[in-house]
Amino acid sequence: xxxxxxxxxxxxxxxxxxxxxxxxxxxxxxxxxxxxxxxxxxxxxxxxxxxxxxxxxxxxxxxxxxxxxxxxxxxxxxxxxxxxxxxxxxxxxxxxxxxxxxxxxxxxxxxxxxxxxxxxxxxxxxxxxxxxxxxxxxxxxxxxxxxxxxxxxxxxxxxxxxxxxxxxxxxxxxxxxxxxxxxxxxxxxxxxxxxxxxxxxxxxxxxxxxxxxxxxxxxxxxxxxxxxxxxxxxxxxxxxxxxxxxxxxxxxxxxxxxxxxxxxxxxxxxxxxxxxxxxxxxxxxxxxxxxxxxxxxxxxxxxxxxxxxxxxxxxxxxxxxxxxxxxxxxxxxxxxxxxxxxxxxxxxxxxxxxxxxxxxxxxxxxxxxxxxxxxxxxxxxxxxxxxxxxxxxxxxxxxxxxxxxxxxxxxxxxxxxxxxxxxxxxxxxxxxxxxxxxxxxxxxxxxxxxxxxxxxxxxxxxxxxxxxxxxxxxxxxxxxxxxxxxxxxxxxxxxxxxxx
Numbered sequence: 001x002x003x004x005x006x007x008x009x010x011x012x013x014x015x016x017x018x019x020x021x022x023x024x025x026x027x028x029x030x031x032x033x034x035x036x037x038x039x040x041x042x043x044x045x046x047x048x049x050x051x052x053x054x055x056x057x058x059x060x061x062x063x064x065x066x067x068x069x070x071x072x073x074x075x076x077x078x079x080x081x082x083x084x085x086x087x088x089x090x091x092x093x094x095x096x097x098x099x100x101x102x103x104x105x106x107x108x109x110x111x112x113x114x115x116x117x118x119x120x121x122x123x124x125x126x127x128x129x130x131x132x133x134x135x136x137x138x139x140x141x142x143x144x145x146x147x148x149x150x151x152x153x154x155x156x157x158x159x160x161x162x163x164x165x166x167x168x169x170x171x172x173x174x175x176x177x178x179x180x181x182x183x184x185x186x187x188x189x190x191x192x193x194x195x196x197x198x199x200x201x202x203x204x205x206x207x208x209x210x211x212x213x214x215x216x217x218x219x220x221x222x223x224x225x226x227x228x229x230x231x232x233x234x235x236x237x238x239x240x241x242x243x244x245x246x247x248x249x250x251x252x253x254x255x256x257x258x259x260x261x262x263x264x265x266x267x268x269x270x271x272x273x274x275x276x277x278x279x280x281x282x283x284x285x286x287x288x289x290x291x292x293x294x295x296x297x298x299x300x301x302x303x304x305x306x307x308x309x310x311x312x313x314x315x316x317x318x319x320x321x322x323x324x325x326x327x328x329x330x331x332x333x334x335x336x337x338x339x340x341x342x343x344x345x346x347x348x349x350x351x352x353x354x355x356x357x358x359x360x361x362x363x364x365x366x367x368x369x370x371x372x373x374x375x376x377x378x379x380x381x382x383x384x385x386x387x388x389x390x391x392x393x394x395x396x397x398x399x400x401x402x403x404x405x406x407x408x409x410x411x412x413x414x415x416x417x418x419x420x421x422x423x424x425x426x427x428x429x430x431x432x433x434x435x436x437x438x439x440x441x442x443x444x445x446x447x448x449x450x451x452x453x454x455x456x457x458x459x460x461x462x463x464x465x466x467x468x469x470x471x472x473x474x475x476x477x478x479x480x481x482x483x484x485x486x487x488x489x490x491x492x493x494x495x496x497x498x499x500x
Contacts, residue, residue, distance in 0.1 A: 004091035004098060007105040007134070008084040009125040010069075010076050013286065013333035014249055016121070016128040018105075020070045021081060023088030028064040034085075036069030039077045039285070048079070048110045049086045056114035056161045061093045075330060077285050079109030080119045083137070086110060086160055087167070100167040105129050108139045114160045118142045120255035123248055126152040137163055143176035144259045148248055150241070189234040189264075193404040195227055197391045202228070204386040204493065206408050209235040210415040211427035211472030214319065214341035214381065216304070219388035220358075221351045225344035228388070229300045232342055233265040234405040236297075237413045243296040246336060250288050250295055266297030268339075272306040276314045286326035286333040291318050294339035304345040305373040312378055315341070319381045322429065338429070341382070345374075355390055383428065383465050384493040415475040427468045427475070439467035445487035452491045466490045 002025040009016040019036075032046045053060045067085055069076050084106040090096040107125050109117040118141035126149035129136040135153040138146060143156030155173040157163045165171045195202065201217065205228055208215040217225040239247065244263040251257035251266075270279060270290045281289035291299055301307060318324045318337040325334045347353040348367045353360040362370075419426050423438050430438065441449065453463060469490035470482035477486070 002092040002094070004088045004101070006084045006088040006091070006101055008081050008107055009105060009128055010074055010080075011078075011121045011124060011253065012074070012331070013335060014124055014246075014253065016124040017074055018128070018132070019074070019076065019081070019084075021084040021088050022068040022070060023085070023092045024066045024068070025061055025089075025092045026064045026066070030062045030064065032065045032067075034067045034069075036067075036072050037075050038069060038081075039075065041078050042069070042076045042081055045079065045082050045085055045110075048082055048112065049089065051112040052082070052110040052114040052160050053086055053089065055112065056159070056164070058090060058095050058164070059093070061089065065089065075285065078119060078121075079117070080107050080121070080125075082110040083108035083116065083160065083163065087163065090164060096164050096167050097169070100169070103133075104135045104137055105132075106137050106163075108137075108142075108157075110160060116140065116157055116159055116163075121253045122146050123148055123245070123252040123257065126154060127245070127249070129153075137166075137173070145248070145252055145257055147176050148245060148259070148262065150245075189405070190227070190231045191234065191405045192231045192408055193401045195224055195231065195402065196396055198224055198228070198388055199402075201386050201388045202402060202408075204384050205232060206235065206412065207469065207472055207476065207493075208232065208340070208342070208384055209408070209412045210476055211383075211419070211468065212340050213383035213428045213469060213472065215343070215384040215386070216379075216382050217342070217344045217386060217388050218347055220355050220390050221346060223388045223390050225388050226300075226302060229269075229298070229302075229342045229344060230267065231405060232298050232340070233267045235409050235412050236265050236340075237409070237416055239263045239265060239296055247296050250292050250335065254288055254293060266294050267300065268294040268297070269300040269302065272301075272303045274307070274311065276308070276311045279311055280314045280318065280324050280337075281326045281333075281335055282328070284328060284330060286328055286331055286335075288335045289324070289326075291315065291324060291337040291339050292335040295336045296338060297340070299339040299341050301341070301343045304343040305370055309373060309375065313375060316378055316381060340428075343382070356392075357390070380459055380461050381465075383469050386493065411476060415472065418475045418478075419472075427472045430468055430471075432464055435464050435467050439471040439482065441467070441470060441482040441487050442484070444484040445470065445482050448484050448487050449491070452487075456491075456494075458494065462494055466494050469493060 004023045006021040008019045008021055010019045050060055091098045109119050116139035118139045122142040122145050126146035130149050130152040137155045140156035140158050146154045154176040156176045166173045268290045279290050322338040324337045348362040349370045350361050352358040470486040473486035474482040
C-alpha cells in the first residue's frame with residue numbers, strides 16, 4: 001500500500017481554494033477510481049493521465065488506484081487537476097521522489113502525449129499560491145499570465161517529463177520572471193482628436209471619465225456616438241496594480257486573458273441580442289459576464305432600446321453595488337462589476353426625430369413605445385445624458401481637430417487625484433453619507449438645486465447623482481466646493497435623462 005499527497009487548486013468565482021489530491025495504491029484488480037465531487041471533465045482525467053504517463057516512458061501501476069480530491073464537498077471542474085493526479089500516481093508508485101512535493105502546487109491539463117496544455121483561471125491560482133508561500137508548477141503557456149501575481153514563484157513546464165525531471169533533481173525548471181512591458185499602454189487606442197465638432201458631447205465624456213460616471217449618448221445615426229464611446233478608455237488613467245490584477249483575473253477565469261493588454265482598461269461592447277446570462281454571468285459553474293469583464297473599464301451598450309428589457313433591468317443592482325452575485329443550483333459566485341456604463345440610442349425607431357434635414361416617419365405612439373423600452377429606474381441610474389446632433393457637411397469639413405486624448409487625460413488624472421486625496425474613491429462611488437460630506441454646494445448652488453428638485457420632480461437618487469456630478473465638475477475646475485455653475489451644468493445633464 002502506497003500513498004501520496006499533492007496540492008492543487010479549484011476555482012470558486014475569483015477564489016482558488018486549496019485541493020489536496022490524495023493518491024492511494026492498493027493490491028487487487030487493476031482499477032482507477034476518482035472521487036471528491038468531480039465533474040465530467042475531471043473524471044475524464046483518468047484516460048488522459050494513463051496515456052500521458054505511458055507515453056512519457058513511465059510505468060502506469062497495475063494496481064487498485066484511488067484518487068480523492070479533498071475537500072469532498074467542493075465541486076471540481078476542468079482539466080486543471082491532470083498534472084497533480086499524474087504526479088501523485090508517480091510519487092505513490094516510487095517513480096518520483098515523494099519528498100520533492102513539499103511546498104509545491106500543481107496545475108495543468110495533460111495531453112495524451114504527455115505535453116501540458118494551458119488552463120483558465122491561472123492568475124487566481126497563482127495569487128492563492130503566493131499567499132500560501134508555495135511554488136506553482138503549471139504549463140509554460142500560462143507562465144506569462146501567472147507571473148502577474150505579485151510574489152508568485154512560477155515554474156513553467158512543457159511536459160510531464162520536464163516536471164518529473166525537476167522533482168527527481170535531474171534538471172531544474174527555470175522560474176518565470178517576465179512581465180509585460182508598460183511602454184505601449186496607449187498604443188492603438190482611438191484618439192479623441194478624431195472626433196470633429198460635438199463640443200458638448202466631448203465635454204460630457206471628459207466629465208464622465210473624471211468621475212467614473214455613467215453616460216447616455218442619444219442622437220441620429222452616424223453622428224459619432226460609437227466613436228465617442230470607443231475613446232473613453234483612452235481618457236481614463238492607467239489602472240493601478242490592484243485594479244489590473246483583479247481585471248486580469250476575471251479575464252483569466254473566462255479564458256481570454258492576453259498578457260499584452262496588461263493594465264489596459266477593458267472595453268466591452270456586447271451585441272444587443274446578448275442574453276442576461278451573457279451580460280451578468282451564469283452557467284452551471286458560474287463564470288463572469290460582460291459587466292464583470294468590463295470591471296475597472298467601460299461597458300458600451302449600443303442601440304440601448306434594442307436590448308431585451310429583462311437584460312437591461314439586470315444592470316440596475318450592479319450599477320449601484322459594483323458587484324454581481326450569480327446563484328445556481330450547485331454553486332454561488334460573486335464577481336466584481338465596477339464598470340463604467342456608456343449607452344447610445346437613437347431618438348426614435350427610424351432615428352431621425354429632430355434631424356435638421358431628414359424627416360422622421362415615426363408616429364408619436366411609435367416614438368413613445370421605443371423610448372419606453374428603457375425603464376425609468378434604469379435611466380435614473382445614469383448620471384449624464386447628452387445629445388449628439390447631426391453636423392452639417394460644411395461644418396464637418398471645416399472643423400479643426402479638437403484636443404487629443406492625452407490633453408484630456410491629463411485633466412482627468414488631476415481631477416481623480418483630487419478625489420482620491422479627499423475621499424479615497426471616485427465621485428461616482430460615493431455613499432450617501434459621503435455625498436453629504438464632500439459634495440455639498442455653496443449657498444447659490446444649494447438654492448438652484450432646491451428649485452430644480454421641485455420643478456423637475458427629481459428622485460432622491462437623482463439628487464445625490466447631481467451632487468456627485470457637480471463635485472466632479474468642481475474637481476475639473478479646481479474648486480474646493482461646487483458652485484451654482486457646476487450645479488446648473490449637472491442639472492442640465494440630468495434633465496435630459498429624465499426628460500427622455
